[in-house]
Amino acid sequence: MVFTAKVEQLPHVTSYINGLLKTIRCTPKTRLCIDTAVEEIFVNIANYAYGQSGGHVTVQAEATPHLVTITFMDSGVPYDPLSNPEPDITLPAEKRSIGGLGIFMAKKLMDELVYTHKDGQNILTMKKYL
Numbered sequence: 001m002v003f004t005a006k007v008e009q010l011p012h013v014t015s016y017i018n019g020l021l022k023t024i025r026c027t028p029k030t031r032l033c034i035d036t037a038v039e040e041i042f043v044n045i046a047n048y049a050y051g052q053s054g055g056h057v058t059v060q061a062e063a064t065p066h067l068v069t070i071t072f073m074d075s076g077v078p079y080d081p082l083s084n085p086e087p088d089i090t091l092p093a094e095k096r097s098i099g100g101l102g103i104f105m106a107k108k109l110m111d112e113l114v115y116t117h118k119d120g121q122n123i124l125t126m127k128k129y130l
Contacts, residue, residue: 003057005057005074005076006046013057018035024065033110033128037126040105041072041126048077048079057072057073058074065130072123079122109128111128112125
């Protein structure tokens with residue numbers, strides 16, 4: 001599915017993913033983990049990939065009873081969110097640098113995250129083993 005890279009599109013992205021998760025009887029706890037990771041990734045793309053010019057995000061999702069794979073593709077500014085160091089969550093909030101918490105959460109909630117940049121596309125794939 002292709003979505004406009006705007007935060008307002010998040011409910012449509014989540015609906016698409018949840019429709020797929022219903023077909024495999026995903027538990028509510030696992031669905032919440034996946035939804036949270038999807039939100040973090042999609043909102044980052046919507047807010048930072050294109051700037052004022054706007055663009056699109058392709059979201060591909062596949063599910064089996066044992067694995068959910070979700071891939072986000074955009075042609076925005078090349079950016080590998082996995083290359084940044086993880087935030088120091090032991091520091092008080094006021095002493096932490098801004099940014100990085102969303103991707104940190106996605107890494108913790110999902111079992112695998114892989115980034116590539118190919119043919120002008122940022123491609124981030126997340127996997128959750130069931």
